[in-house]
Amino acid sequence: MLSLRSLGILTAVTATVVLAAVLAVLWRHDATISGLDDAPAFPGLEQQIPDIARIEISWNKDGAIEQVSVARAEGSWRIAEQNGYPADTGKIRDFILSLAELKLVEAKTADPARYARLGVADVTTAGSGATRVRLLGRNGDTIVDALIGSERTSGTGGAMLYLRQSGDARSWLAQGQVDSVHSVTAWTDGVVIDVGADRIQEIHLTAPNSNVLEVRRVDDSKTPFKLMNMPEDRKPATFYTLNEITDGLSQLTFEDVRAIQDMTFEPSLGNAIYQTRSGLTVIVDFAEVPGASGAVETWTHFSVNVAPDATEEAKSFAAANAERLNAWAYRLSDSRLQRLRHTMESATIPATEG
Numbered sequence: 001m002l003s004l005r006s007l008g009i010l011t012a013v014t015a016t017v018v019l020a021a022v023l024a025v026l027w028r029h030d031a032t033i034s035g036l037d038d039a040p041a042f043p044g045l046e047q048q049i050p051d052i053a054r055i056e057i058s059w060n061k062d063g064a065i066e067q068v069s070v071a072r073a074e075g076s077w078r079i080a081e082q083n084g085y086p087a088d089t090g091k092i093r094d095f096i097l098s099l100a101e102l103k104l105v106e107a108k109t110a111d112p113a114r115y116a117r118l119g120v121a122d123v124t125t126a127g128s129g130a131t132r133v134r135l136l137g138r139n140g141d142t143i144v145d146a147l148i149g150s151e152r153t154s155g156t157g158g159a160m161l162y163l164r165q166s167g168d169a170r171s172w173l174a175q176g177q178v179d180s181v182h183s184v185t186a187w188t189d190g191v192v193i194d195v196g197a198d199r200i201q202e203i204h205l206t207a208p209n210s211n212v213l214e215v216r217r218v219d220d221s222k223t224p225f226k227l228m229n230m231p232e233d234r235k236p237a238t239f240y241t242l243n244e245i246t247d248g249l250s251q252l253t254f255e256d257v258r259a260i261q262d263m264t265f266e267p268s269l270g271n272a273i274y275q276t277r278s279g280l281t282v283i284v285d286f287a288e289v290p291g292a293s294g295a296v297e298t299w300t301h302f303s304v305n306v307a308p309d310a311t312e313e314a315k316s317f318a319a320a321n322a323e324r325l326n327a328w329a330y331r332l333s334d335s336r337l338q339r340l341r342h343t344m345e346s347a348t349i350p351a352t353e354g
Contacts (some may be wrong), residue, residue: 010157029086036084041102041163042144045135049096055182056134060123070187083259085328099133099144101164102167102176108162110169118162119149122169131182132166145302148178153190173233184256192330193302193321195249197225199276201207203245215245215276227347241347249274249282254330258299262327263287265301272340279310282342287329298337299329317354 054094058067069080070087107117115121117130135144149162159177164170180186203215214228225242226331236242265285272284283303291297302325304318339345 029075032273036286039104040100041059041104041172041176042099042146042252045100045144046097048137048143049100051137052096052135054134054136055092055095056132056136058123058132058134059130060125060128060180063126065123066182068184068187077187079184082184082257085184085188085257085259087093087326089351091187091189095179096135097273098176098178099135100221102163102174103179104172105160106173108171108173110171114169115164118164118171120147120164121164121165122147125254130164130181133178134166139146146323151177154191170290185254188257190253192252192254192300192332193249193282193325194251195274195280195282197243197246197250197278199278199280200225200246200249201275201277203248203275204273205245205340205342206272206340207267209272210270211344213342213344213347219353230344232346233351235351236342237349238348241342244339245262248272248336252332252336255333256331257328259327260301260329263299263301264325269298276314278314280281280314281307286341298330299331299336300340301325301329 032252036087049078055070056067058065060066067081070077070092071080076232077089077092079083079087080129109115112121116125116127116129121128121130121330123132130147130149131152133144133146133148134142137143137292145166147164147166149164151159151161153175154160154175158175160173161177163174165174201217202259203213205215207213212229215225216228217224218226221240225246225348227236227242231308265287267285269288271286274282274284276282283305285301285303287299288296304322304325306314306318310318
C-alpha cells in the first residue's frame, strides 16, 4: 500500500510527465511554424499589388453562389455588383496584404472527402464553407485563385486558417487571418455621411401624415436643442430622444447600397431636413421597395445644398459628397433609420406618464 509520501511523489512525477508532454507538443507545433515561416502561401504577392486590377470573392449560400467583385479603373476601385459604388482603397490593400502575409505551416489532406472538415471544399459543392478568392491582373491573368477555409488558433493562441489553391488537391494549414469580405460594407468605409450634432442648427422631420417635428438650437449650453412644436401636455419620451434626433447624421453608416435609378422616392413617405450652422442643408428622402425576402425595405437618398452665404467648410463638404450622395440609395439599420423618422408620437409621451 502506498504511503502518503509515495503517493505525493507519484503525483508530482505524473504531473511533470504530463507537463513535459504538453510542452513537447507546443514546441513541435511552434518548431513547425518556425521551419516554414519563410514559406508564404502566395509567393511574391506583395510585389504584385500594383498589377492587380480585379478581385473576385465568391461563396456558397444556401446552395447558390454569391459574389462580390471589386475592379480598378482610372485609379479608383469600384464594386461591380453595386453599379460601381466606390470601394475603400485602404481596405482593398489591407485585404491583399492579409493574403500576402499568410505563411504555410503544415500540409493537410488531399482527400476531397475530407475537405469539408477544413472548410476548403469547392464553393460549387453543396454546404461548402469556403470563400474563393481570385486576384486578376490587368490582362485578366490569374495572380491568386484560392479557397480560404475554416479558422483556428495555434497552441500559443496565434491566428491560423486552412486554405487550398483552386485546382490543387493539397490543402494547407496557414498562419495568419483574412477578414470576412462577403458584405458590400467590407469593401467600403461604410459611412453615408457624418454631420455631428455640434454642427446642427435646426431639424425638420416630416411624417407620412405631413405632421412636422421641429428641433432647433436655442443656445450653446450643454443642452442646446429644444423640441419646438411639442404640445404642452407632452414631454420627450426619454432623456436621450433629442440626442437621437440631433445625432441622426453623425457617423451614419449603411448596411447596403444601390444605384437610385430603379427607385422612386415618394414625398408621401415624408422626409428629414437637417440644416447646419454653416449654411449646409441635408435632405433625406425615403423609398419603399421589396427586399430579397419579399418584405418591404425602406431605402434612403441624401442630397446636399449650400446657402449663398455658406461657409467655405460647408461648400467644401458639399463638393466632396454631393456627387456620390446624389447617385446612390442606402439601406440603413432599423435603429439609425428611426432617428431620421421620429414623429411627435414616437419622440414624446403624455406629460402625466413616468
